[in-house]
Every structure is written in C-alpha cells, then in structure tokens.
C-alpha cells in the first residue's frame with residue numbers, strides 16, 4: 001500500500017494533538033503547502049466579503065456559499081437562533097476550503113486512473129463504448145443525465161476503478177466516544193480508528209484477483225458486503241459529495257469514450273506508479289495515446 005507522505009510538523013501534531021495549533025501555524029509559514037493554503041484562504045475570504053457586501057443580490061441563490069451564509073439573514077429565525085445557526089467567516093472559509101480540496105483532486109484523480117485502466121484493458125473499453133453508442137448515440141440531448149446515470153457498464157467501471165484506485169485511503173478515521181469491545185478488541189474513548197481502505201479493496205478474500213480490472217464484478221450486481229467497497233467512506237459522515245462526484249465522473253467518462261479511444265503509448269507507464277500525499281495520486285502525469293473515433297458525423301453526443 002502506498003504510505004502517506006507527511007511532513008514533520010503534521011507528524012508531530014498527530015502524535016501530540018495538544019501542540020496541533022502551533023504546528024499548523026508554523027506549517028502555514030514554513031512549508032510550500034502551508035503557504036499555498038494561506039494564499040487560498042485569502043482568496044476565499046475575499047470572495048466571502050464580496051458576497052456579504054451584495055447579500056440582497058444573491059438572495060434566493062442556492063449555491064454552496066449562499067447556503068452557508070443564509071442563516072445570518074433568515075427572517076424565519078429569531079436573533080438567538082440566527083446567532084446559534086450562523087457560521088463565522090472563518091468557519092465558512094474552512095468549509096469552502098474543504099469543498100474545494102475534497103471535491104477537485106478526488107474526481108480528477110479517479111478519472112485519470114480510470115482512463116489509464118481503460119487504455120490498458122481495451123476489451124473493457126470496447127464494451128463501455130458499445131454501451132454508450134447504443135444508449136447515447138443520438139442527437140437527443142433531452143434526458144441525457146438520467147441516461148448516463150443508468151448505464152450499467154459505466155456504473156461497473158466506476159465501481160471497479162474506485163475499488164482498484166480509491167483516491168482517498170487515509171481519511172476515513174473515527175474517534176471512539178464510548179468504551180466498547182468488537183470481536184474481542186477493546187476500544188477506549190479517544191482512540192482513533194483508521195479504516196484500511198486500500199487493504200480491504202485489495203484483499204483477495206474479499207475481491208478475488210484484486211489486481212485485475214474486472215468491471216464485471218459490479219455489472220448489474222451490488223451483491224457485496226457494504227463495508228467491502230469504501231471509496232467514499234461509510235456511515236452518516238461519509239463523503240457529502242458522493243453523488244456529485246459520481247455524476248461528474250460518469251458524465252466526463254461517457255463524453256470522453258463517445259468520441260475518443262485510449263491506448264497505452266510508448267511513454268505510458270505500466271504499472272502506474274502511485275504516491276499518497278493527501279489524496280492518492282499517480283506519481284507523474286498519466287500519458288496515454290488518444291485517437292478520435294470514427295463515428296457518424298451526424299451523431300452529436302451531448
């Protein structure tokens with residue numbers, strides 16, 4: 001399993017949580033990642049200020065920022081409830097930051113790995129293209145979202161790609177709040193438990209031949225243990241962007257596959273080296289050979 005890359009300050013703060021705040025401040029000043037974070041926070045704070053200055057104009061919008069700001073001016077809440085339900089500017093910036101980071105790298109990484117897997121497994125790619133041609137190969141744009149979300153082989157590719165390369169492998173942690181014992185293992189309050197997603201996804205007892213790309217495992221089939229496929233975590237605090245991420249992934253892949261075919265080229269890497277700074281990443285760019293498919297020019301996919 002690719003191990004997490006952590007800088008010394010992050011390591012220190014996970015060993016001694018009581019100095020976490022000081023470590024975070026030092027990190028923001030000293031590390032290039034920390035400096036980038038500080039820059040991003042400044043930009044986010046500026047956008048929040050702009051939005052606050054023009055609150056009336058955006059009333060009724062339901063974008064994420066507006067939803068975070070809304071309780072401040074909700075006429076249905078009394079001043080006390082308004083105060084209790086409102087987030088501070090810092091909390092709003094933190095949430096926007098989390099959404100940006102959690103929602104951007106994850107889906108793009110998943111798509112990069114999937115493109116590589118399909119390039120390497122041309123027979124699976126052909127099945128996917130046939131499905132897309134059959135169901136989306138018309139000029140009709142109406143209902144495209146519903147159609148894409150119902151394609152069973154695309155769904156199987158989505159599940160299998162995220163099984164083999166789950167973009168997040170070290171974030172699914174929980175803190176024990178009540179002493180308990182599970183299968184003879186005792187947990188004390190405060191103990192941190194990490195879910196080994198990569199290991200579960202590559203366990204041959206759970207997924208036979210785990211290193212093989214076999215979308216058929218998931219084709220019209222969801223008959224697996226609910227804790228065996230965990231790219232989005234689990235439980236009430238699982239990924240809040242799961243449906244959105246799935247939609248982005250499927251739309252992008254359907255569109256790509258409808259017009260292009262992918263192959264490994266002379267510069268492609270095989271196996272694909274991965275590293276794990278925060279999200280799982282391919283070590284370098286994913287280089288593939290792309291060729292335009294010979295499709296009926298009258299067909300207008302999307």
Ligand code: HEM
Pocket residue numbers: 098099102103104106107110166167168171172173230231232233234235237238239240241242244245246249
């Ligand atoms: C392929 C795409 C994605 C993957 C694999 C992914 C994976 C994950 C995982 C594993 C977690 C931790 C869940 C847990 O602890 O049980 C998480 C949390 C989160 N994700 Fe995603 N994610 C994806 C896309 C997105 C998108 C598109 C967004 C937002 C637009 C998003 C926003 C978040 C947020 C805000 C959290 C923290 C939720 C909380 O703590 O309550 N993610 N994600």
